[in-house]
Amino acid sequence: MILRMNNKQFTNTKCLKKIYPAHLDRLKTEFDQILDDSQYQYAIIFSGAIKHSKMDDNPYPFRANPYFCRWLPLIQHPNCYLVYQSGKKPILIYFQEKDFWHKSVEFPSSYWVKYFKVIIVSSIKEVSPHLPSNNKECFFITDDLVDEKYTNGINNINPINVINILNYSRTTKTKYEIECLRAASKRAVSGHLIAKNKFKNGASEFDIHLSYCKATNHSENELPYKNIIAINENASILHYQHYMKNKTNNPSSFLIDAGACVNGYAADITRTYAFKNNEFQSLIDAMDKVQQEIINLIKIDITFIELHLNAHEKIAKLIQQFGLANGSIESLISNKITNTFFPHGLGHFLGLQVHDVGGFLENSQGKKIQKSKQHPNLRLNRKIEKNQIFTIEPGLYAIDLLINKAKIDGTSKMLNIEKIAWLKPYGGIRIEDNIRVLDEGVENLTRDAFAERY
Ligand SMILES: [Mn+2]
Missing domain, CATH: 3.90.230.10 (Creatinase/methionine aminopeptidase superfamily)
Structure with a gap:
């Protein structure tokens, strides 16, 4: 594949557009297997939350959850959720804050959008109705300790058998x-x-x-x-x-x-x-x-x-x-x-x-x-x-x-x-x-x- 790069971005979107679907298929197959072999119906993957220093409202730099980025190239997007149910189109709960202090993330518009059912929310409170109602049927993947307001009462956080499967798989690349x-x-x-x-x-x-x-x-x-x-x-x-x-x-x-x-x-x-x-x-x-x-x-x-x-x-x-x-x-x-x-x-x-x-x-x-x-x-x-x-x-x-x-x-x-x-x-x-x-x-x-x- 000849790579013609945009000098500013160093990526070739045309090329990625062609090979992304197969990557997504591998993730879906992996998660289908995980869900079929477990008592869970849904996998919820959180993009991560912004952390602040204790005595100030100054945020630490945001690092997105790698388990989330493996699905989606959203690296500057806190408070997003991916909801996956076996065999179904994955749902992306896309957080677009209405906030006059910060610049909100852009409306999603790239090669990957059509593979997801995108739901836009503008506050964390709006997330809950879009998550499965029975918490016991869900596991939640996050790369950090997160506040309860983000986990929506889900207790199955990073189940070790699931993390082992994902970590083992992450070592060979698509x-x-x-x-x-x-x-x-x-x-x-x-x-x-x-x-x-x-x-x-x-x-x-x-x-x-x-x-x-x-x-x-x-x-x-x-x-x-x-x-x-x-x-x-x-x-x-x-x-x-x-x-x-x-x-x-x-x-x-x-x-x-x-x-x-x-x-x-x-x-x-x-x-x-x-x-x-x-x-x-x-x-x-x-x-x-x-x-x-x-x-x-x-x-x-x-x-x-x-x-x-x-x-x-x-x-x-x-x-x-x-x-x-x-x-x-x-x-x-x-x-x-x-x-x-x-x-x-x-x-x-x-x-x-x-x-x-x-x-x-x-x-x-x-x-x-x-x-x-x-x-x-x-x-x-x-x-x-x-x-x-x-x-x-x-x-x-x-x-x-x-x-x-x-x-x-x-x-x-x-x-x-x-x-x-x-x-x-x-x-x-x-x-x-x-x-x-x-x-x-x-x-x-x-x-x-x-x-x-x-
Ligand atoms: Mn090194």
């Missing part, structure tokens, strides 16, 4: 979802290209962040997660949360972990750059090669932890090659030296949530896959299946806290403190792509999006 994720990657890449340029011109973290938002046409609250914009040693802080307002006198490295959204589906992309063509650039190049070698190993039916363990082997080789520590590959792994430099997981599912659900679900009945003791930060250990979408993000950092821990653990003799001191001003490296599993090999959403722009 064509519609893949297209949204593809578009999200393209949108994020627009920001990444500007950000790289800004860094090369000596801009501050804050300036880079603003340029990224502008290029992706996202306000800060619309981003799928807070941009990580880290210059120099800040790149060693995995979830660095600030934006330095001042320019750095001696820029040497730049780590950017930043995404974008399309219809609620997220991109999650990381790149690392050196200011000069030097040894740190060689380390980035070596890591880039490692990352792509790992991606080449992806195939159906292996488990994700196999890839993660392979990443540890490859990173052990990098540690040897660049002289950051001494010892055999086996001893660097068994003494957790690789964990010292690479303390996070190799990747996670991606979808309506940046760290999407179901990474440890063995089946739709909720059986859990055990977490690895040596790799507790790994967020995904499923068998790899077609049309799963996940990130591959190996990293290597000079983190004081972990280097000091190695001293306590007695493995610090293996570390080459002098070489680590060389790495420290650069912070570290992470390279992260968004990957879709195919029958054979993968589609790399991220590298495809970058390639389109060169």
